Structure formats: structure tokens, C-alpha cells
Amino acid sequence: MAPRLLAALLGLYILTIAFALEVSVGKTNTVMALNGSDILLPCTFTTCIGFQDLIFTWYFNSTELIYHGKIKSKTSEPILVGRNPRVEFVGSTTGKDNNISIVLKDVELSDAGRYTCHVHNPKEKKAHNATIFLTVVHKMEETDNTVTLIIVGVVGGLIGLLILFMLVKRVVLFIIKKIQDGKKECLVSSSGNDNTENGLAGSKAEQKAPPKA
Numbered sequence: 001m002a003p004r005l006l007a008a009l010l011g012l013y014i015l016t017i018a019f020a021l022e023v024s025v026g027k028t029n030t031v032m033a034l035n036g037s038d039i040l041l042p043c044t045f046t047t048c049i050g051f052q053d054l055i056f057t058w059y060f061n062s063t064e065l066i067y068h069g070k071i072k073s074k075t076s077e078p079i080l081v082g083r084n085p086r087v088e089f090v091g092s093t094t095g096k097d098n099n100i101s102i103v104l105k106d107v108e109l110s111d112a113g114r115y116t117c118h119v120h121n122p123k124e125k126k127a128h129n130a131t132i133f134l135t136v137v138h139k140m141e142e143t144d145n146t147v148t149l150i151i152v153g154v155v156g157g158l159i160g161l162l163i164l165f166m167l168v169k170r171v172v173l174f175i176i177k178k179i180q181d182g183k184k185e186c187l188v189s190s191s192g193n194d195n196t197e198n199g200l201a202g203s204k205a206e207q208k209a210p211p212k213a
Contacts, residue, residue: 021047021121025132032135033107040090041132042101043117050074051121056100058087059116066115067102104134112136 023045033039041058051071056078058067066087069078077094086106091099100119104111112134120127 020126021045021051021119021124021128023117023119023128023130025117025130029131030133030135032137033104033111035107035109035136035138037107038103038105039107039134040101040103041115041117041134043091043099043130043132045098045100045119045128047098047121047124049121049123051123053122055120057118058102059118060111061113062116066104069100107134107136109136109138 023043026042031039031041043056043058045056052073054071056069056071057065060066065082066084067089068081068083069089070081071078071093075094077092078089078100080089083089086104088103088105089100090103091101093099100117114131114133116129116131118127118129
């Protein structure tokens with residue numbers, strides 16, 4: 001009996017994990033904003049058991065509440081409960097994705113820090129959250145490509161020299177082959193001339209008229 005009960009509890013635990021609500025801020029948990037600009041803080045959630053009267057909140061550095069919303073059901077858009085004047089809701093929960101992203105307007109240097117998207121589904125006992133880190137800069141740094149250009153130039157030059165070397169090598173080998181073929185022809189020709197002069201067999205010196213009878 002005990003093993004069956006244990007197996008049942010384990011199966012229930014696995015099922016609970018599989019259908020649990022998940023919160024995500026995307027592939028990266030860091031964003032950078034220019035001072036004075038607007039920045040999107042993304043957040044989505046998924047659940048396989050549905051939701052009703054779901055509550056979501058955004059916190060700055062875990063303590064300051066900057067947006068508070070409530071979603072009655074999948075067929076309704078979020079209802080604003082409270083927000084920071086510089087925060088605007090830009091998501092939607094009636095489409096395919098449960099998007100509860102916000103935009104922070106007129107970013108200041110003091111806005112740099114940790115932003116937490118907190119979601120609580122009453123159908124689940126435990127709340128879930130995801131965190132994204134914001135960095136604020138005076139101006140976007142320009143990437144210095146000097147080193148990259150130098151490396152590309154050097155590599156390109158080496159490749160060019162290698163191609164030139166291969167071409168010169170082929171030309172030299174072609175010339176050497178032609179010279180060797182010419183020498184062979186000269187040797188054959190001089191060998192024939194020697195046979196003729198020395199009266200060797202098969203030469204023109206032996207080709208005498210037959211004696212008269």
C-alpha cells in the first residue's frame with residue numbers, strides 16, 4: 001500500500017510541476033537604455049490550468065511597486081489597480097501570449113536596477129516571478145572596429161600572398177616542364193645525327209648501292 005501511495009504522490013507532484021505557472025522576461029535578463037528615452041520591460045506568463053482573477057505586479061528593486069494589474073479571465077484585458085505615472089502597460093492577455101510587459105518612460109540614471117515581474121494565479125498556492133536588470137547610460141558607446149579592421153586586413157593580405165605564391169609556383173613548374181621537354185627533344189635529335197655521322201647500323205652511311213654482278 002505504501003509504495004502505491006508514494007507513487008501516487010510522486011505522480012501528483014510531477015503533474016503539479018508540469019502544469020505550474022511560468023513567468024519569463026525573454027531570452028536575456030538585461031536591457032540597456034539611453035538616459036531620457038523609453039524602455040520596454042518584457043514579461044509573459046504561461047499556465048496549463050487556466051486562470052481567473054490573476055494578479056500581476058511589477059517591482060523596482062524588490063520593494064517599490066510601479067505597476068499593479070488584475071486579469072479576470074483569459075477573455076479579458078488587464079484592469080489597472082495602480083501604477084507609477086511614468087509606467088505604461090503595453091501587453092495583452094487575450095491573444096496567444098499572456099503578455100504583461102510595461103514601458104518605462106523618460107528613463108533616468110536613478111532608474112537603473114532590478115525589475116521584477118510578479119504573477120499570482122489563485123488556482124495555484126505559489127506565486128511566480130522573473131527579474132530583468134536595467135542599465136542606464138548617458139550615450140550609447142560606439143564600438144571601435146580598428147582592431148577588427150587590422151586583423152581583417154592582415155588576414156586578407158596573407159591570403160592574397162598565398163594565392164600569388166601558388167600562381168608563381170604553377171608558372172615556374174610550367175616553365176621548368178617546358179625546358180625539360182625541350183632538352184629531351186634536343187637529345188633525341190643529336191643522337192640521330194651522331195648515328196648518321198659514325199655510320200652506325202641503320203644510318204645513311206650504310207645505305208650503299210649493291211655491287212654489280
